[in-house]
Each structure stands twice: as structure tokens, then as C-alpha cells.
Amino acid sequence: MSLLTDLDRGMLDLVFPRDCVVTQLPMDEQGMLYLSEDGAQQLERINDPRCYTCGHPFDGILEGDRTCPHCLDLNPAFNRAVCAFRARGHIRKIIHEIKYARCPFLIDDLVSVAIEDALIRRHLAGAHLIPVPLHQEKFNQRTYNQAERIAEIFCQKIPGCTWSRGLIKIKPTPSQTLLSRSERRRNVAKAFQVSPTAHISPNVRYVIIDDVLTTGATLHACAQALRQAGAIHIDAATLAHG
Numbered sequence: 001m002s003l004l005t006d007l008d009r010g011m012l013d014l015v016f017p018r019d020c021v022v023t024q025l026p027m028d029e030q031g032m033l034y035l036s037e038d039g040a041q042q043l044e045r046i047n048d049p050r051c052y053t054c055g056h057p058f059d060g061i062l063e064g065d066r067t068c069p070h071c072l073d074l075n076p077a078f079n080r081a082v083c084a085f086r087a088r089g090h091i092r093k094i095i096h097e098i099k100y101a102r103c104p105f106l107i108d109d110l111v112s113v114a115i116e117d118a119l120i121r122r123h124l125a126g127a128h129l130i131p132v133p134l135h136q137e138k139f140n141q142r143t144y145n146q147a148e149r150i151a152e153i154f155c156q157k158i159p160g161c162t163w164s165r166g167l168i169k170i171k172p173t174p175s176q177t178l179l180s181r182s183e184r185r186r187n188v189a190k191a192f193q194v195s196p197t198a199h200i201s202p203n204v205r206y207v208i209i210d211d212v213l214t215t216g217a218t219l220h221a222c223a224q225a226l227r228q229a230g231a232i233h234i235d236a237a238t239l240a241h242g
């Protein structure tokens with residue numbers, strides 16, 4: 001799935017020694033490939049307390065019933081979403097490179113840091129992961145789906161985790177970036193469908209995987225499609241929230 005094979009990357013590393021994507025300092029030979037220990041420390045992780053539904057951190061600014069402003073109107077078709085990082089600063093830049101600068105291989109290190117969180121490991125253990133699909137036209141342009149790679153790497157690192165292309169995107173949709181919350185929901189409504197080759201079971205716990213949760217509209221639309229096909233236990237996980 002990566003654009004570069006390990007051999008290609010090894011050759012490139014001889015010519016251009018890797019720098020950490022956060023600190024821009026040269027990587028040592030140990031550990032991760034593109035993220036140094038210092039760089040990983042600078043990523044803004046999400047810790048408790050966080051919203052049970054969408055995973056947004058409460059930051060101590062909300063007291064009382066802790067109603068989450070991010071998913072107040074969502075009433076999602078998924079049960080719980082867990083997110084590893086805040087989608088700002090270094091994370092925003094890295095995810096932009098993953099999606100738009102042909103750097104899907106940066107996902108591997110982000111997943112390694114994400115699963116240091118015991119909640120994320122528990123959330124994914126034993127689940128069947130279904131990445132948010134790209135429409136075929138978008139896939140042809142990008143040549144990879146970053147959500148698939150996230151699911152694939154989670155499965156390599158978490159015991160009992162499996163994944164498949166259980167959903168397809170049947171409607172091309174404009175970018176969500178500049179849309180309001182209600183426009184996002186309309187934009188992705190009925191955009192997803194269960195793949196004709198998928199077997200959806202009420203006994204399996206599904207976790208829909210994406211790079212970023214913003215309003216939750218995309219994950220909700222995917223969860224609706226799975227629910228209509230018979231899924232009962234549906235959760236979600238993303239690398240970032242924001």
C-alpha cells in the first residue's frame with residue numbers, strides 16, 4: 001500500500017538521512033522510523049477526562065453534566081469513539097502530509113504512539129476494523145486510503161484485531177473542510193454502503209477507523225450503513241480529533 005517499498009526507503013535513507021517529522025533533527029538508528037522520542041513527547045495526546053461518545057477531551061473547562069459541545073446534536077449511530085491526539089499543531093501537519101503529500105508511511109509511527117494509551121488498546125482488542133472508504137475517483141487520485149493503512153497497522157500491533165474493506169463509498173462528496181456541522185451531515189448522508197462481498201454479523205464488534213474525527217458526521221454515516229446491514233455493536237477510532 002505504501003508508495004515506497006522498504007528497499008526504496010532504504011536506498012533513499014542512504015542519500016537523505018531521515019529527520020524526525022516533529023523536531024526536524026536527525027533520527028537515531030533505534031525505535032521508530034520518522035518520529036524521535038522527543039518528537040513523540042511533543043504530540044498532543046488526548047487523556048481522560050474525555051467525552052464518552054466522540055472522544056474529545058474535556059480540558060477541565062466543562063463542569064456539571066459535562067455535555068460535550070462537539071457531539072451535542074450528533075446522536076450517532078456508533079456507540080463510542082476514541083481518538084489518540086488533538087488535531088492541531090504537529091499532528092495537523094503530519095496528517096496533512098499523510099493525506100496530501102503522499103506520506104502514508106508516517107501512519108506507522110503515529111499508530112505506535114497511539115497504542116501506548118491503554119484505552120485505545122482495550123477499545124480495539126478483538127474488534128473487526130472497517131476503515132472509512134474513499135470514493136473510487138478519490139482513491140485513483142490519491143492511490144492509497146490512509147484509513148486502510150491505519151486499520152492495517154493497528155491489526156499488526158494489537159492482538160485479535162482484524163480488518164476488511166467492509167464499506168464502499170458510492171457517492172463522491174465535496175471536501176468537508178469548509179462545511180458547517182449540518183452541511184457535513186447532509187454531505188455524507190447515504191454516501192456509504194456495505195460492500196457486496198462483506199458479511200456483517202450482529203455478533204461481531206465493529207470499529208470504524210478514520211484519520212480525523214471532526215464533527216463525527218462521516219463516522220455516523222458509516223455506522224448507519226453497517227447498522228442497516230445488521231451490525232449491532234459499532235464503535236469508532238481515529239488518530240485525531242479536531
Ligand SMILES: [Zn+2]
Binds near residue numbers: 052
Ligand atoms: Zn463528544
